Amino acid sequence: MLFQCISTQMSITIMQLGNHGVLEQHGFARNRLWSVDESPPLPDTTSDCHIDLILKQSEEDMKTWPHSYELRLQVALSPRGDLILTSRIKNKNADGKPFQFTFAFHTYFSVSDISEVRVEGLDTLDYHDNLQSKIRCTEQGDAVVFESEVDRIYLSAPPKIVTIDHEKKRTFVLRKKELPDVVVWNPWDRKAKAMPDFGAEEYKCMLCVGAARIEKPITLRPGEEWQGRQEISPVPSSYSSGLLDPEMIQQMQRI
16 A cells, blocks of 8 residues: 555655755744635546645744745645645735745655665756755766765756665655755664654664756745645656656556
């Protein structure tokens, strides 16, 4: 099942990623209490299995980020088992002021052994290395593999990124829209031990790969709305490439 493959620590970064700004780590949206959206926009999926959530500014938020907004999140499960996340943010400022923000989905995948996992689709791309004062580097390998801590923001990534778990013979295909960047993170042993909400050995069986909009922040004028989307498809396969399509594989399995 897909929900057994993705950790419940899936969160949304809004207003800022990590410490790339003046707000709290990863912004404030992930630490707020959301409500069920009673009047959501029309769904982007034909699935009957979905929930719509909404977050609005609070007095506490206004002290650090003085803007009025509506942030919506739809979580949907498609008939074929894909997990679809759609976010919308709207500028509700009455004073005519625009605001600017960055955005990222923090998708935590459950993997068998991080040393046996590879991420494809990021080769030759530039990335900001957060372990080296955010310097800009270029990916030299044909895939991202993990032998130590990784904390990177890949820039202008293609719309499809593939995470391959060789031991479980399982592949996650991530598709994204209006989210050009990709966050890849694993804390490795030393940082995992220093994190109060992270088990000392848990880094071995997790990987964060998420669509983002970091390098070029989004600016909204009052009344404007931005929408971003991430779709995750699990494929029972030990190998994936740019030619692999989950829909094709599922059609083959039905034959």
